[in-house]
Amino acid sequence: MTILDQVLGDFFWRALIGGLGVALVAGPLGCFVVWRRLAYFGDTLAHSALLGVALGFLFQAPVNLSIALTCVGLAICLVLLARSRALATDTLLGILAHSTLAIGLVALSFMPDVRVDLTGYLFGDLLAMSRQDLAWIYGGAIVVLALLFWLWQGLLMSTIHEELARVEGVPVERLRLVLMLMFSLVIAVAMKIVGVLLITALLIIPAATARRLARSPEHMVLIAMVIGMIAVAGGLAMSWHFNSPAGPSVVVSAFLMFTLTYGLIRQQQQ
Numbered sequence: 001m002t003i004l005d006q007v008l009g010d011f012f013w014r015a016l017i018g019g020l021g022v023a024l025v026a027g028p029l030g031c032f033v034v035w036r037r038l039a040y041f042g043d044t045l046a047h048s049a050l051l052g053v054a055l056g057f058l059f060q061a062p063v064n065l066s067i068a069l070t071c072v073g074l075a076i077c078l079v080l081l082a083r084s085r086a087l088a089t090d091t092l093l094g095i096l097a098h099s100t101l102a103i104g105l106v107a108l109s110f111m112p113d114v115r116v117d118l119t120g121y122l123f124g125d126l127l128a129m130s131r132q133d134l135a136w137i138y139g140g141a142i143v144v145l146a147l148l149f150w151l152w153q154g155l156l157m158s159t160i161h162e163e164l165a166r167v168e169g170v171p172v173e174r175l176r177l178v179l180m181l182m183f184s185l186v187i188a189v190a191m192k193i194v195g196v197l198l199i200t201a202l203l204i205i206p207a208a209t210a211r212r213l214a215r216s217p218e219h220m221v222l223i224a225m226v227i228g229m230i231a232v233a234g235g236l237a238m239s240w241h242f243n244s245p246a247g248p249s250v251v252v253s254a255f256l257m258f259t260l261t262y263g264l265i266r267q268q269q270q
Contacts, residue, residue, distance in 0.1 A: 011127055011128070011129070012127070012236070012240070014129040014130070014131070014133075014134060015126045015127050015129045015236060015246065016232065016233065016236055017129075017134060018126070018129040018133055018134050018137050018192065018193065019126060019193055019229075019232035019233075019235075019236065019250065020229050020232055020233075021134070021137040021138050021141050021189075022137055022141070022186075022189060022190045022193045022202070022228075022232070023202075023206070023225060023228030023229040023231065023232050024141055024145070024225055024228070024229070025140070025141040025144045025145060025186055025189070026186060026190060026202050026203050026206070026224075026228050027206055027207065027210075027221055027222075027224035027225030027226075027227070027228045028145070028148050028221045028224065028225070029144065029148075029182060029183060029186050029203060030202075030203035030204055030205075030206055030207035030224055030228075031207045031210070031217070031220055031221050031224055032155065032159065032179060033183075033200075033203050033204055033207060034204060034207045034208055034211060035159050035217075036159055038183075039200055039204055040090060040093045040094075040097075041078070041093060041180075041183070042183060042187070042199070042200040042203055042204075043093075043097055043200050044074070044078070044093045044096050044097040044100075045071045045074060045075060045180075045183055045184055045187050046187050046191075046196050046197070046199040046200055047096075047097040047098065047100050047101040047196060048070055048071055048074045048096070048097075048100035048101070048104075049067045049070065049071060049121075049187055049188065049191050049196050049199075050100070050101055050104030050105065050108075050121060050122075050196050051070055051100045051101070051103055051104035051107070052066045052067035052068070052069065052070030052071065052104075052188070053066070053067060053104060053108070053116070053121055054103075054104045054107035054108050054111075055070060055107075057108070057111055057114045057116070058107065058111070064133075064136045064188055064189070067187070067188040067191060068140075068184060068185055068188035071183075071184030071185075071187050071188055072181055072184045072185075074096065074100065074184075075177075075180035075181060075183065075184050076177070076180075077096075078092070078093070078096065078180070079173075079176065079177055079180060101196070105118075120195070121191065121195060121196060122195045122196050122197050123194070123195040123197060123198060123245055123247050123248055124191070124192065124193050124194040124195035124198065124245075124246065124247025124248075124250075125192060125195075125246075125247070126192065126193050126194075126236070126239075126246035126247055126250070127239070127246050128192075129192065133192050136189055137189045137192075140185050140186065140188065140189040141189070143185065144182045144185055144186060147178065147182060148182070151175060151178065154170045154171070154175050155175055155179060156217055157170055158170055158172045158175055158176070186203075187199050190202060190203075193232075193247060193250065194247040194248070194250055194251060195247050198247055198248060198251050201251045201254070201255075202228065202231075202250065202251065202254065205231070205251070205254040205255055205257075205258050206224045206225075206227040206228040206231060206254055206257075207220070207224045208258060209223075209224070209227050209254070209257055209258040209261050209262075210223035210224040210227055212261060212262065212265050213261065227254065227257055228254070230253075230257065231250055231251075231253040231254035231257060232250050232253075234249075234250075234253035234256075234257075235247075235248075235249035235250030235251070235252065235253040235254075236249070236250070238252065238253060
């Protein structure tokens with residue numbers, strides 16, 4: 001047995017490796033959530049993930065793939081519905097967020113033959129990470145990071161000043177859709193870590209913490225990645241020593257770093 005097999009055979013190390021992979025990709029996307037004020041959009045996609053779980057069981061499809069496709073479908077619908085301006089964006093997001101979550105829960109209740117750990121889907125089941133989950137996480141991370149590297153300048157320009165980006169010939173609408181699709185993929189891979197109800201926290205808190213420490217957008221992305229990785233390691237350590245749930249512990253660890261960082265900065269300013 002190789003060292004790699006021994007590491008991947010231990011549930012704690014699988015959880016750590018998987019969590020670090022999610023932190024790597026959640027960092028840069030979290031920065032766009034903060035810059036573009038898309039927290040509510042992230043919540044809507046995260047809530048729709050439970051509908052993806054129900055559809056996966058219904059059609060006997062891989063759950064991760066079903067979640068990703070459901071989130072992608074909802075992201076496309078949101079972009080199209082937002083253009084019609086029939087409803088305010090926040091109203092539309094609120095309707096879809098709670099409706100998809102409720103439909104997913106009701107659909108699962110009609111499947112008596114399917115045993116579903118709702119707590120794991122709602123709050124994450126990091127310690128139950130499998131090798132297949134690791135492959136899904138790192139495959140998704142590679143795709144998202146490659147897209148971000150390729151589209152970075154256009155995404156950043158359209159984030160800073162959308163109208164100027166249009167004048168410069170940047171395909172703003174297309175980039176917005178690609179960004180929404182990347183959010184969908186990250187939510188699908190992060191659901192195993194922190195669950196439906198806490199995914200947005202893993203995106204926002206490290207990025208919000210990094211914002212006060214960064215000197216440039218690229219610097220903020222790197223700091224957010226590091227903070228997310230520390231939060232994962234700290235949350236797992238907390239779960240190990242205090243027998244607390246792993247996913248929420250990761251979010252608590254991130255929040256503690258956020259509070260400590262802002263407290264220290266405020267002291268220095270005084």
